[in-house]
Amino acid sequence: MRPSGRAPDQMRALTIETGFTKHAEGSCLISCGDTRVLVTASVEDRLPPWMRGKGEGWVTGEYSMLPRSTHTRSQREAARGKQSGRTQEIQRLIGRSLRAVVDMKKLGEHQITLDCDVIQADGGTRTASISGAWVAMRLAVNGLLASGAIKEDPITAHVAAISCGIYNGTPVLDLDYDEDSAADADANFVLIEGGKIAEVQATAEGATYDEEGLLRLLRLARMGCDDIFKAQAAAIK
Amino acid sequence: MRPSGRAPDQMRALTIETGFTKHAEGSCLISCGDTRVLVTASVEDRLPPWMRGKGEGWVTGEYSMLPRSTHTRSQREAARGKQSGRTQEIQRLIGRSLRAVVDMKKLGEHQITLDCDVIQADGGTRTASISGAWVAMRLAVNGLLASGAIKEDPITAHVAAISCGIYNGTPVLDLDYDEDSAADADANFVLIEGGKIAEVQATAEGATYDEEGLLRLLRLARMGCDDIFKAQAAAIK
Amino acid sequence: MRPSGRAPDQMRALTIETGFTKHAEGSCLISCGDTRVLVTASVEDRLPPWMRGKGEGWVTGEYSMLPRSTHTRSQREAARGKQSGRTQEIQRLIGRSLRAVVDMKKLGEHQITLDCDVIQADGGTRTASISGAWVAMRLAVNGLLASGAIKEDPITAHVAAISCGIYNGTPVLDLDYDEDSAADADANFVLIEGGKIAEVQATAEGATYDEEGLLRLLRLARMGCDDIFKAQAAAIK
Amino acid sequence: MRPSGRAPDQMRALTIETGFTKHAEGSCLISCGDTRVLVTASVEDRLPPWMRGKGEGWVTGEYSMLPRSTHTRSQREAARGKQSGRTQEIQRLIGRSLRAVVDMKKLGEHQITLDCDVIQADGGTRTASISGAWVAMRLAVNGLLASGAIKEDPITAHVAAISCGIYNGTPVLDLDYDEDSAADADANFVLIEGGKIAEVQATAEGATYDEEGLLRLLRLARMGCDDIFKAQAAAIK
Amino acid sequence: MRPSGRAPDQMRALTIETGFTKHAEGSCLISCGDTRVLVTASVEDRLPPWMRGKGEGWVTGEYSMLPRSTHTRSQREAARGKQSGRTQEIQRLIGRSLRAVVDMKKLGEHQITLDCDVIQADGGTRTASISGAWVAMRLAVNGLLASGAIKEDPITAHVAAISCGIYNGTPVLDLDYDEDSAADADANFVLIEGGKIAEVQATAEGATYDEEGLLRLLRLARMGCDDIFKAQAAAIK
Amino acid sequence: MRPSGRAPDQMRALTIETGFTKHAEGSCLISCGDTRVLVTASVEDRLPPWMRGKGEGWVTGEYSMLPRSTHTRSQREAARGKQSGRTQEIQRLIGRSLRAVVDMKKLGEHQITLDCDVIQADGGTRTASISGAWVAMRLAVNGLLASGAIKEDPITAHVAAISCGIYNGTPVLDLDYDEDSAADADANFVLIEGGKIAEVQATAEGATYDEEGLLRLLRLARMGCDDIFKAQAAAIK
Secondary structure (H helix, E strand, C coil), X not given: CCCCCCCCCCCCCEEEEECCCCCCCEEEEEEECCEEEEEEEEEECCCCHHHCCCCCCEEEEEEEECCCCCCCCCCCHHHHCCCCHHHHHHHHHHHHHHHCCECHHHHCCCEEEEEEEEEEXXXXXXXXXXXXXXXXXXXXXXXXXXXXXXXXXXXXXXXXXXXXXXXXXXXXXXXXXXXXXXXXXXXXXXXXXXXXXXXXXXEECCCCEXXXXXXXXXXXXXXXHHHHHHHHHHHCC | CCCCCCCCCCCCCEEEEECCCCCCCEXXXXXXXXXXXXXXXXXXXXXXXXXXXCCCCEEEEEEEECCCCCCCCCCCXXXXXXCCHHHHHHHHHHHHHHHCCECHHHHCCCEEEEEEEEEECCCCHHHHHHHHHHHHHHHHHHHXXXXXXXXXXXXXXXXXXXXXXXXXXXXXXXXXXXXXXXCCEEEEEEEECCCEEEEEEEEECCCCECHHHHHHHHHHHHHHHHHHHHHHHHHCC | CCCCCCCCCCCCCEEEEECCCCCCCEEEEEEECCEEEEEEEEEECCCCHHHCCCCCCEEEEEEEECCCCCCCCCCCHHHHCCCCHHHHHHHHHHHHHHHCCECHHHHCCCEEEEEEEEEECCCCHHHHHHHHHHHHXXXXXXXXXHCCCCXXXXXXXXXXXXXXXXXXXXXXXXXXXXXXXXXXXXXXXXXXXXXXXXXXXXXXXXXXXXXXXXXXXXXXXXXXXXXXHHHHHHHCC | CCCCCCCCCCCCCEEEEECCCCCCCEEEEEEECCEEXXXXXXXXXXXXXXXXXXXXXXXXXXXXECCCCCCCCCCCHHHHCCCCHHHHHHHHHHHHHHHCCECHXXXXXXXXXXXXXXXXXXXXXXXXXXXXXXXXXXXXXXXXXXXCCCCCCCECCCEEEEEEEEECCEEEECCCHHHHHHCCEEXXXXXXXXXXXXXXXXXXXXXXXXXXXXXXXHHHHHHHHHHHHHHHHHHHC | CCCCCCCCCCCCCEEEEECCCCCCCEEEEEEECCEEEEEEEEEECCCCHHHCCXXXXXXXXXXXXXXXXXXXXXXXXXXXXXXXXXXXXXXXXXXXXXXXXXXXXXXXXXXEEEEEEEEECCCCHHHHHHHHHHHHHHHHHHHHHHCCCCCCCCECCCEEEEEEEEECCEEEECCCHHHHHHCCEEEEEEEECCCEEEXXXXXXXXXXXXXXXXXXXXXXXXXXXXXXXXXXHHHCC | CCCCCCCCCCCCCEEEEECCCCCCCEEEEEEECCEEEXXXXXXXXXXXXXXXXXXXXXXXXXXXXXXXXXXXXXXXXXXXXXXXXXXXXXXXXXXXXXXXXXXHHHHCCXXXXXXXXXXXXXXXXXXXXXXXXXXXXXXXXXXXXXXXXXXXXXXXXXEEEEEEEEECXXXXXXXXXXXXXXXXXXXXEEEECCCEEEEEEEEECCCCECHHXXXXXXXXXXXXXXXXXXXXXXXXX
């Protein structure tokens, strides 16, 4: 049995509150159970140097946990003077995941930065960040289309992410912190609406798993992401 | 006339929502108009090295603005690898202000860290941080008293902060961003209930002012802080 | 057709030269085609602080590319003052992969650091690092067993890694640099002898793939790793 | 009674030795009792990026204490790899204070950097830095006027700074180190000749004070600054 | 007697293997006994800012020791976030030494970076780096001449380096690690073919020496460098 | 002819003013012509970790140039966040030079830090630092002897340093900035009273020199250091 009493294929309650901050071109607060992430999408005309002059845009992600988003307080990365390897790994994942559903030529010479700041953590912060970032990006791109800054919609599909794992020998969907700490294997899936995979990051912690196990996790993830796609669609209405 | 249409001695709407996050020993979301700051109070038994073994505690503050809390996106300090001078100055101010109303002997060997993260900025983020930090600290100390970890209340009084300035030649209370950018003089007051001053930081930008001007700003600040003391008291009920 | 003329399931020539440096407790130079990585295993009695006093050991990895291991010179990370996100991500992967086949209790209070320094890069440097690190670790552990410092062999199995990808629509094994730059999807598999998976990191670059594609890549990887297991066994004879 | 035997409104001996170093466009060694600060004014044509092309100039300050300017040796900030929050706060104060008496349009596209290096510290280093910086800046601007690089004098008035505090319940002028460590309240005033205030930074340490206390400190500061204005005028003769 | 059994004026076996890596414009692996350094020469059209537009080139060196090139593992400088004083001192020496035999006008606007990475250390790593760097630079310049990128050979002579020291009271040539740790005095000589000196760095450790001692070391160094010049010439044939 | 009109073997005016600052255990301001360096010696009981518990002491040096000690302003190293290679090289040289004349056992478990801060630079700052550091150290050690903290004098001899060079083909003593910028060869000698050498650092810039040239520079240096030994002796009287 799962600590939360959920069924193996049961996700936590998911809510997406758009327009959470007023300055950003797009923003939302996404909650997956007790995990809450504030995502803002900022549109800038300034591209990174290696992207300039190609008539294309860029999408990138940044990620941070507030010092007391966790059970015990962590030192602020700005005070430590550097971002941890974990933070950088997650930032790179967010950027790649969103770029998988954007046509950079249609975006034109704009950069969209997706800032994902974890207000409260209870497992699955990187996957919630990706699912919320799609919503913030969608809102920002809507603004670019409405203002005429771009002519064609550069977003080709929904993208969402969810974690799955093998907990007490059973594949389960949407790990919370208690499960994540104790899981035998842990996998993050970034999926695109229509059955395509953007990214798989599956790690055995302690135990290892086989092809069959990987497939069962992937199928759970597909169920979860289908629900997230619906929640995203509802949020941007 | 003020851009917001407020009277010279009129504060913005102030709300304090306690318990905004579940992990911290105390927390609140304080809103002063469109300025919103999430404050958490974390209690730890680990003191800074120079405080250990004295039978006393310590209170310190940290401050950060989310990258898109402002009109245009700022680079993340963790990515830049260092905190700005402004950030460090504000952090030091928050810590000093709260320590002015804490009896460190009664706090015992506990450290309270007040993390002030600006979700949305519209002027007055440092003063909102201080006013909110008092609430988060009060809640955390209540927990220490309830659990018997400390015997006597170490908090001696309310402390609150507000900015005032000379805008178009008129002293005004609680500057918002538009006023702050254009003010002739700008002062932050940290006041203690009962008429005492914890800190004054008054700067002439462009123009300068005299003793009379300073006094008029101080009197406005006193009015503002009296209202904040009431809002703090209501929030912790 | 592949740029190198290889068949889709054909690996590059693999050689493992043990004892490449004299100071390390274990070392090898692993070559996968033109990719060459020098791996050393260093055994120390000093554990990271959070591991001390548990009667267990630790295995960790570090990774670096020499500045001119690549087509054009890259700035030295020590001169830049920080390790890139990519470097940190790879270091974390190396450590996790090796730990998947070590029983930390049997290792006792020893730390093994696997330093993977890329002498020449032609794609697949992180997977070559993992495959070579197993050999260097095996040699270092043999030394601990021979000296009586530990009593039981803590290594539970071989671990090896290989990249696969979808190149021009065809799943191919062991991407070189030319293929890696142009592949539609790119996956690194860390596999354990006997059919278990330690880690999957699969990313769609440009295009996306589906469950069927993922499985075909996994099966190619299994063929490749079986060959690497044999080369590892031969090298330590 | 004050440890030094001074009357409450008595400043320490003040000397300003101009031309202390030969390379700088302006320089002085200012001594306030045992506090000695070397100030140089450097004129450059290179402005910070955000100031360029406006036809205006900029004035900025830097501050450092030599490692053994204090009772016990402090670690060199260059060796620690970063400037402390205190250093940055003081640097910002020096820059703001001097800019309060400079007309940036008349300065033209020149930047003046005021380097304040504390040779020996005995309290009041930041206020001595400001008072000395005015002299160094005055000398540098005289050079610009003499060479015809600028046509009109951009300096509008004298600016000087002094600390005051409440020591053993009595407001006193110009705190030395022994008083500063023990004072109940501590305030730095930056005043402009003619009765205007550029900056007030007043902090209660331990005790707090009220409006009356603040005014009494301000009046002491006015007396002190009037003496410094005279010493500045004599020095540049 | 020397620990290695060598005669006082006997160098260790010296080998220079050119073309050790395929991407660099010039490369070699130089071995002096058990000291092995991989040197690559990278040619770039991008000059440091202060060298641009003069029609001249630049030659610079970088140096690093692999973490386990030494008896015990050293922390990676990229992980520590800065290069040690020793590393920077050696880098500066390598650059100066090579520049002593290059005519920058004939090199044209090209920068040659000599990366010296110590694979295995047994004393004399900085001198081996210089001797090997000449070979790598020679190969890279041959390529520039062959391609017509430059017209005249900018290299004016061979340069080589060797360490000498006073060991147990006797001047000896080419110190290995055991001798280096115990030597009374230690000197590195960078010599140019034809009897000229590019650099002398002679340090007394523990004991001191006199003019006569310095001369005896210099004469040993001359013998050693003559042998290195021959080995360099043979390597580039 | 030398720009300054000095004879080839003529040093600049040398003055050593002891007791320049009041907090340090020893201090002096050394002037060699227009080069002026403030040196303080700080005695601490805290040794670096690797020296503790051996019953021995340690002597170390630190070096910095004030930003406007030079013709044009240099960026402050504390603001840049790291010390340059040149600074670190000089710091290491100062430490080694002073340690050459100290018996660490007689010093007992004390650390002496010699802070050399260049107030004004006109060539020869590192050699002036060493010559002045001996005086500051001598004064600090006198204090240790007077207080009974140590029983026997650990200083075995005077040490001093001077630069020489080949200027317009002529060996000259004590280069000033104009000569240093234009010299063909440049050498720093650290000599011990009685004819011994502590350190030689000789570099050919542009041209190269031979054994004869090196000897002539060494002989000039000996003359110069004999004069410095006398000035040191006079200063500490």
